[in-house]
Amino acid sequence: MSNRKLNVFLPLLFAVVLALGMFLGHKMPGSNTGGATVFFTKPSKGPLQEVMDLIKAKYVDSLNTDDLQQEAIEGLLAHLDPHSIYIPPSQLQQVNEDLEGNFEGIGVEFNITADTVNVVSVLSGGPSEAAGVQTGDKILKVNDSLVAGNGITPDKIRKLLKGPAGSLVNATMLRQQKQIQIPIKRGIIPLYSIDASYMAAPGVGYIKISKFSATTFDEFLGAMRKLDKAGMKKLIIDVRQNPGGFLDAATRIADELLDDQRLILYTKGKDYPRTDYKTRRPGMFEKGGLAILTDEGSASASEILAGAIQDWDRGVIIGRRTFGKGLVQEQYDLDNGGALRLTVARYYIPSGRSIQKPYGNGHANYDDDIIDRYNHGEMVNKDSIKITDTVLYKTHEGRRVYGGGGITPDIFIPFDTSRFTPTLTAIYTRNTFSNFVYRYFTAHKDDFKQYKDAEAFAKTFQTSPELLNEFKEYAKKDSIPGLDRLSIHDETEIRTRLKAMLARQLWRTEGFYETVNATDPMVKKALEVLEKEPD
Numbered sequence: 001m002s003n004r005k006l007n008v009f010l011p012l013l014f015a016v017v018l019a020l021g022m023f024l025g026h027k028m029p030g031s032n033t034g035g036a037t038v039f040f041t042k043p044s045k046g047p048l049q050e051v052m053d054l055i056k057a058k059y060v061d062s063l064n065t066d067d068l069q070q071e072a073i074e075g076l077l078a079h080l081d082p083h084s085i086y087i088p089p090s091q092l093q094q095v096n097e098d099l100e101g102n103f104e105g106i107g108v109e110f111n112i113t114a115d116t117v118n119v120v121s122v123l124s125g126g127p128s129e130a131a132g133v134q135t136g137d138k139i140l141k142v143n144d145s146l147v148a149g150n151g152i153t154p155d156k157i158r159k160l161l162k163g164p165a166g167s168l169v170n171a172t173m174l175r176q177q178k179q180i181q182i183p184i185k186r187g188i189i190p191l192y193s194i195d196a197s198y199m200a201a202p203g204v205g206y207i208k209i210s211k212f213s214a215t216t217f218d219e220f221l222g223a224m225r226k227l228d229k230a231g232m233k234k235l236i237i238d239v240r241q242n243p244g245g246f247l248d249a250a251t252r253i254a255d256e257l258l259d260d261q262r263l264i265l266y267t268k269g270k271d272y273p274r275t276d277y278k279t280r281r282p283g284m285f286e287k288g289g290l291a292i293l294t295d296e297g298s299a300s301a302s303e304i305l306a307g308a309i310q311d312w313d314r315g316v317i318i319g320r321r322t323f324g325k326g327l328v329q330e331q332y333d334l335d336n337g338g339a340l341r342l343t344v345a346r347y348y349i350p351s352g353r354s355i356q357k358p359y360g361n362g363h364a365n366y367d368d369d370i371i372d373r374y375n376h377g378e379m380v381n382k383d384s385i386k387i388t389d390t391v392l393y394k395t396h397e398g399r400r401v402y403g404g405g406g407i408t409p410d411i412f413i414p415f416d417t418s419r420f421t422p423t424l425t426a427i428y429t430r431n432t433f434s435n436f437v438y439r440y441f442t443a444h445k446d447d448f449k450q451y452k453d454a455e456a457f458a459k460t461f462q463t464s465p466e467l468l469n470e471f472k473e474y475a476k477k478d479s480i481p482g483l484d485r486l487s488i489h490d491e492t493e494i495r496t497r498l499k500a501m502l503a504r505q506l507w508r509t510e511g512f513y514e515t516v517n518a519t520d521p522m523v524k525k526a527l528e529v530l531e532k533e534p535d
Contacts, residue, residue: 048072066336073340081343081359082366083327089337099245101191101215105162106169106184108133113435115149117157119173120438121508123189131184133173135505136442140179141172148174162186190215193245196513197223198455201527203535204289205232208513209253212245212301217252224256224284234289234530236523237305238513240319244300247277247328247347254308256283257290257315262350264308267328269345289533290315291526294409296370296379299323306407307349313397317409318526321378321385324357324369324406351393353403358388374415382412411529413522423482423490427475436474437501440467448502454511457503458518463495471498 045053052072056065073086087095097103107126108119117139122129140148142160161169169184193209193216200206205227209216227235244250254264258279268274292306292315303322309315328345348354359366377384389404402408427433441448451457471494472483486494496519503511517523 048076069336078363081327082363083325083329083341084343085341087331087339087341092337092339095339098191098211099213101193101213102188103162103191104165104186105158105189106131106133106171106186107189108161110139110154110157111431111434111438112152112154112157113438115151117147117152118438120434121505126189127184127187131182133171133182133184134175136175136445138174139171140174143170192219192509193249194219194223195509197227198510198514199227199230199232200236200517200523201531203231203233204236204527204530205230205234206236206238206513206517206523208238208509209242209302210509211242212247212249214246214249216245216249220253220256221284228284232288233535234291234533235285236291236293236526236530238293238523239298239302239305240293240295240522241297242299242302243297243323244302244325247301247304250301250304251277254305255279255281257285257309258283258312259286262308262312265304265347265349267345267347269328272328272345288535289530291530292317293522293526294319294322294407295415296320296323296373296406298407299325303355303407304347304349307351307353307355310401310407310410311350311395313395313399316411316526316529317407318411318529319409319413319522320415321373321408322355322406324355326354326356351395351401351403353389353391353393353401355403355406357405379415380417381414411525413525416521418489419493421482421487421490423480423486424493426478426480427494430478430480432475432478432480433497433501436471437498437505439474440470441502441505448506451506454503454507454514457506457511458515461499461502463498467498468495 052065052069055063055068070086070088077084077086105127107123107128109121109123110117111120112118119128119133119135119137119139122133122135138148139157140146142157145160147157147160163169163186165187167186169186171182171184173180173182191213193211193213195208195210197205197207205224207220207223207227209220224232251264258264260279260282262279264277264279266274266276290309292309294302294306294317298306298319299322303325306317306322310317326347327343328347329341330344332340332342334340346354346356357366357369373379376386378386385408387402387404387408389402391403393401393403395401448457451461468491475483482490496516500512500516503515505511507514
């Protein structure tokens with residue numbers, strides 16, 4: 001009988017409870033403020049957001065609050081490590097493209113001289129080549145936008161040329177004093193991270209890695225297969241001036257060079273549990289002489305690769321102490337279209353050492369580190385290297401290695417300070433080499449058809465006295481000092497650079513490095529060391 005009564009009154013009880021809940025919810029603080037819950041007020045915005053809201057709503061003058069917010073974010077991050085950064089919406093696409101390994105555009109390299117956009121190089125197999133664009137063409141208009149003679153900047157021309165793959169660019173070009181219309185269908189343009197791969201000597205391959213992007217590992221495998229077919233027994237990997245990039249790209253390359261189940265690195269942070277990265281598969285080059293070239297511009301993923309090779313005594317590190325970045329960042333997208341790249345952990349290489357250099361004295365001090373190294377004499381004398389971590393670290397075979405500020409090379413190669421003569425400094429800073437070589441090449445295209453590839457060019461082309469004199473006359477227009485009394489060193493540098501820049505016109509970075517490396521001290525030392533290694 002009691003159960004029957006409960007069944008009758010149960011719906012009525014639910015109705016009363018529901019009505020009471022709605023009434024109390026309406027009376028609760030925050031119930032009409034858009035809060036997500038009934039019984040709790042919305043979380044506080046915090047003083048930083050409150051101040052921003054008050055400035056936007058009440059301040060006497062109108063302000064660009066986007067700029068204000070960016071400055072506030074950067075001010076906050078200035079109290080963290082130097083690698084936690086804010087990427088504003090205007091820069092995020094370019095930053096991501098660089099690491100993703102491609103963008104959508106027309107596939108040309110250009111420079112701007114005398115307010116004119118010159119096509120310096122046309123990407124082989126790209127949209128512009130298919131449309132008939134040639135090196136030496138001058139871009140006058142992009143669609144309806146005039147780009148000649150109106151103060152055009154590199155950023156402006158890039159925005160005009162980039163766009164969704166498949167869309168059309170109607171370009172007006174000047175070729176041999178005639179205006180021509182060239183419609184170009186945009187496509188996916190690869191951004192290569194392997195700048196060069198070639199046989200530097202019989203049996204010795206060379207690979208230049210400029211960054212570690214999403215495509216680097218696949219590019220590396222392609223380069224290795226090519227060199228393997230050419231008879232590679234020993235290998236030089238050049239990561240000079242490589243700022244790093246994706247951790248995964250570096251660990252996968254290390255996996256190709258080290259035996260299975262070897263620790264490459266581990267990461268650890270306050271809220272980031274230890275994670276070990278080990279080799280997992282049989283690699284393409286686990287045996288054979290190996291040299292890694294480094295300098296003060298080799299950072300992050302470059303240091304992971306060099307450090308793992310050094311700690312396992314797999315190869316020799318040649319060059320100068322690396323940058324010293326041993327922090328792991330994760331990127332978080334923000335509602336405004338920008339992103340926060342936040343440091344979440346440190347990484348440690350197999351010997352247990354951290355590569356990260358000190359940053360407790362502020363960002364300015366950290367940014368001046370490379371200049372301080374130069375002034376201290378470290379760039380020219382290995383004994384001047386300051387070791388900030390005094391803990392004893394040892395490699396797999398028991399050799400002493402150092403932490404707390406980059407990878408110290410096994411073989412030190414000093415920086416060539418003689419490249420800073422007033423004449424050479426002026427030539428480099430005024431872009432005289434690039435501008436002259438572009439003009440010379442476009443005027444003498446047919447003269448270069450006799451060279452079938454970069455190797456033939458590097459072996460047989462010589463910078464003639466006539467070419468050198470023509471360059472000197474051109475350089476005088478840029479007010480370059482000392483051209484009539486060049487030292488032997490300066491003249492040799494100019495001859496070498498002219499040859500390398502001409503090779504770049506023909507075979508891009510592959511041609512440049514194959515040519516310039518013929519006289520490069522680090523490459524020569526690597527070849528000398530590897531020559532003594534057994535096959």
